[in-house]
Amino acid sequence: MIETDRLILRPWRDGDLEALAAINADPAVSRWLGGPITRDMTAAxxxxxxxxxxRLGFCYWAACLRDGGGLVGMIGLQPTRFDAHFTPAIDIGWRLGAAWQGRGLATEGARAALDFGRRQAGLSDIVAITAVGNHASRAVMERIGLIRDADGDFDHPSLATDHPLCRHVLYRSPAA
Incomplete structure (x- = not known):
């Protein structure tokens, strides 16, 4: 479990499914993820x-408010699940419910996850990716100190080449 000023990042519990499924069902949340995310996809x-x-000692953890406010999304680290010129790699990512976006929670949680990855998991190279137009996530990447690898931009292999989100940017953690 990781604690920040406002968040707890913790392993998933069986009772978390409905809250995350509701977050994932929101078009405002899934708009940068390539399409709707069903309850079955959320369970998987x-x-x-x-x-x-x-297996690894880390994941995209359940992100909960410290004051007992419940699940607001997911933040953490996971192995990439596709082939690209920079994989295999460990990806840092976040997904927050629409009501929790724009409050600095993604940045706060991502900083803690990045610190965990470097200090406790011993990871030297952590990447972050997003669709070119996802300026909010790109801003989080920059605020936590990741550096854009413009030569690393790529077409996401899980999306059709004519999909509006196909082109992705690559950010990397700086050398320690």
């Missing part, structure tokens, strides 16, 4: 994160 994602936590 939680199971995958639980497996990463058990």
């Amino acid at each position: 994602a939680i199971a995958r994160q639980q497996e990463y936590q058990q």
